[in-house]
Amino acid sequence: xxxxxxxxxxxxxxxxxxxxxxxxxxxxxxxxxxxxxxxxxxxxxxxxxxxxxxxxxxxxxxxxxxxxxxxxxxxxxxxxxxxxxxxxxxxxxxxxxxxxxxxxxxxxxxxxxxxxxxxxxxxxxxxxxxxxxxxxxxxxxxxxxxxxxxxxxxxxxxxxxxxxxxxxxxxxxxxxxxxxxxxxxxxxxxxxxxxxxxxxxxxxxxxxxxxxxxxxxxxxxxxxxxxxxxxxxxxxxxxxxxxxxxxxxxxxxxxxxxx
Amino acid sequence: xxxxxxxxxxxxxxxxxxxxxxxxxxxxxxxxxxxxxxxxxxxxxxxxxxxxxxxxxxxxxxxxxxxxxxxxxxxxxxxxxxxxxxxxxxxxxxxxxxxxxxxxxxxxxxxxxxxxxxxxxxxxxxxxxxxxxxxxxxxxxxxxxxxxxxxxxxxxxxxxxxxxxxxxxxxxxxxxxxxxxxxxxxxxxxxxxxxxxxxxxxxxxxxxxxxxxxxxxxxxxxxxxxxxxxxxxxxxxxxxxxxxxxxxxxxxxxxxxxxxxxxxxxxxxx
Ligand SMILES: Nc1ncnc2c1ncn2[C@@H]1O[C@H](COP(=O)(O)OP(=O)(O)O)[C@@H](O)[C@H]1O
Ligand SMILES: [Mg+2]
Numbered sequence: 001x002x003x004x005x006x007x008x009x010x011x012x013x014x015x016x017x018x019x020x021x022x023x024x025x026x027x028x029x030x031x032x033x034x035x036x037x038x039x040x041x042x043x044x045x046x047x048x049x050x051x052x053x054x055x056x057x058x059x060x061x062x063x064x065x066x067x068x069x070x071x072x073x074x075x076x077x078x079x080x081x082x083x084x085x086x087x088x089x090x091x092x093x094x095x096x097x098x099x100x101x102x103x104x105x106x107x108x109x110x111x112x113x114x115x116x117x118x119x120x121x122x123x124x125x126x127x128x129x130x131x132x133x134x135x136x137x138x139x140x141x142x143x144x145x146x147x148x149x150x151x152x153x154x155x156x157x158x159x160x161x162x163x164x165x166x167x168x169x170x171x172x173x174x175x176x177x178x179x180x181x182x183x184x185x186x187x188x189x190x191x192x193x194x195x196x197x198x199x200x201x202x203x204x205x206x207x208x209x210x211x212x213x214x215x216x217x218x219x220x221x222x223x224x225x226x227x228x229x230x231x232x233x234x235x236x237x238x239x240x241x242x243x244x245x246x247x248x249x250x251x252x253x254x255x256x257x258x259x
Numbered sequence: 260x261x262x263x264x265x266x267x268x269x270x271x272x273x274x275x276x277x278x279x280x281x282x283x284x285x286x287x288x289x290x291x292x293x294x295x296x297x298x299x300x301x302x303x304x305x306x307x308x309x310x311x312x313x314x315x316x317x318x319x320x321x322x323x324x325x326x327x328x329x330x331x332x333x334x335x336x337x338x339x340x341x342x343x344x345x346x347x348x349x350x351x352x353x354x355x356x357x358x359x360x361x362x363x364x365x366x367x368x369x370x371x372x373x374x375x376x377x378x379x380x381x382x383x384x385x386x387x388x389x390x391x392x393x394x395x396x397x398x399x400x401x402x403x404x405x406x407x408x409x410x411x412x413x414x415x416x417x418x419x420x421x422x423x424x425x426x427x428x429x430x431x432x433x434x435x436x437x438x439x440x441x442x443x444x445x446x447x448x449x450x451x452x453x454x455x456x457x458x459x460x461x462x463x464x465x466x467x468x469x470x471x472x473x474x475x476x477x478x479x480x481x482x483x484x485x486x487x488x489x490x491x492x493x494x495x496x497x498x499x500x501x502x503x504x505x506x507x508x509x510x511x512x513x514x515x516x517x518x519x520x521x522x523x524x525x526x527x528x529x
Contacts, residue, residue: 078428084423088422089420093416
């Protein structure tokens with residue numbers, strides 16, 4: 001076993017008797033930014049939940065930050081920042097934006113979880129990254145969908161985790177917010193944080209990715225962008241694949257797979 | 260000077276009201292509707308408690324058995340009904356059936372006539388019959404529920420707001436959810452003791468529902484539901500003394516009146 005931040009070996013996951021991940025293995029060094037792509041139902045969300053120890057594989061070995069997430073799930077989860085794809089947030093619970101972001105910090109504390117000055121500062125800072133600091137006292141349920149996404153990203157960032165897992169966060173953000181998020185992720189990478197981004201399309205995240213992992217129940221491709229991004233390698237997985245020129249750059253459009 | 264009966268009744272209802280904060284959290288959890296069902300478990304618990312008391316006269320009050328039975332029911336329902344809303348509904352009905360059957364069988368087959376009154380006191384209760392020990396029991400139970408609510412307030416609120424994320428951030432959501440259900444079962448037992456199973460729904464649901472009409476701030480909801488529950492109780496005892504009715508019924512009437520007033524005020528404002 002290596003000292004890498006993520007180590008996955010021969011992992012298979014079954015959900016309701018259906019094999020969702022089939023003996024996948026990969027390692028992630030720290031710091032780096034990995035983009036995970038794959039068609040709908042490829043198992044991307046399942047992969048993130050497996051890393052967090054929420055879903056247990058029936059075979060294989062997983063280490064995150066040197067820990068086994070199925071034995072030390074709570075420990076691992078307290079060290080990892082996570083933005084779920086579908087947030088099943090209850091709009092009946094009237095929490096303010098500030099409280100939602102503080103949740104990301106307080107859940108990592110010991111019982112009673114008193115709020116300190118530093119906690120509020122850290123939460124404010126995380127909101128400020130996403131230009132949402134003026135919404136501190138607004139009710140979360142009264143924000144727009146995109147604004148809510150940004151608050152949930154801030155919640156994951158607030159505790160300044162070593163490892164950040166983002167499940168399809170770019171979709172639903174406007175272009176300006178996407179740009180902001182992109183430079184934010186780049187800044188985090190420079191701060192030696194490791195980030196795993198699950199996305200549907202490679203653009204715009206591809207510009208700052210160190211590696212790309214193409215997943216479709218098993219790992220199809222894993223490597224640096226210039227290795228992976230060739231049409232003959234991607235075409236079998238994405239029959240609708242196109243490349244276009246935009247602002248002088250070559251952009252690969254994977255094409256929606258409505259499975 | 261207050262008559263000691265009246266004083267005990269007032270103390271009883273004040274302590275019963277003290278257990279409403281956890282019910283506010285159950286509302287946010289979307290599970291307040293199961294509390295009247297848990298209240299029916301109190302019947303089974305009361306029958307069992309009186310039976311134990313008949314066999315072992317040293318155990319003077321069936322209330323601890325009632326609490327245990329309610330908590331066990333809540334744990335059973337939340338554990339077995341975890342999968343879906345449908346299975347939750349099924350398990351609630353199952354536990355309801357068990358409690359009512361237990362009540363019917365023990366009451367008619369195992370209890371002497373003079374003990375049946377004790378069990379029936381849980382159907383429609385009269386706080387004016389409360390003993391000193393009864394007040395003490397209510398106080399201990401509701402203060403326990405309140406302290407647990409205060410200590411684990413954040414955990415409970417996070418579970419209500421976003422259970423998946425709370426789990427992904429390292430909270431032991433299963434454990435805290437069980438604690439939330441168990442604590443509300445204690446609150447249910449207390450309120451059931453105060454007004455009886457048949458009318459418990461009024462004090463379990465109406466003050467909380469009224470508070471959610473008044474405000475959307477969780478802290479304010481807790482305070483206002485507490486005040487509404489206390490007002491209902493005091494009004495109920497006053498009415499009961501005036502018209503010589505059991506307090507259970509008059510407290511139910513007052514809380515219905517207070518809820519209706521809140522609702523109408525809200526309608527008028529819109
Ligand atoms: N809770 C679940 N129970 C059963 N099957 C599931 C569950 N969640 C996801 N699946 C199945 O697992 C597969 C992978 O899902 P997911 O990881 O969400 O894919 P992706 O995130 O790549 O779109 C899908 O075929 C989906 O139907
Ligand atoms: Mg997904």
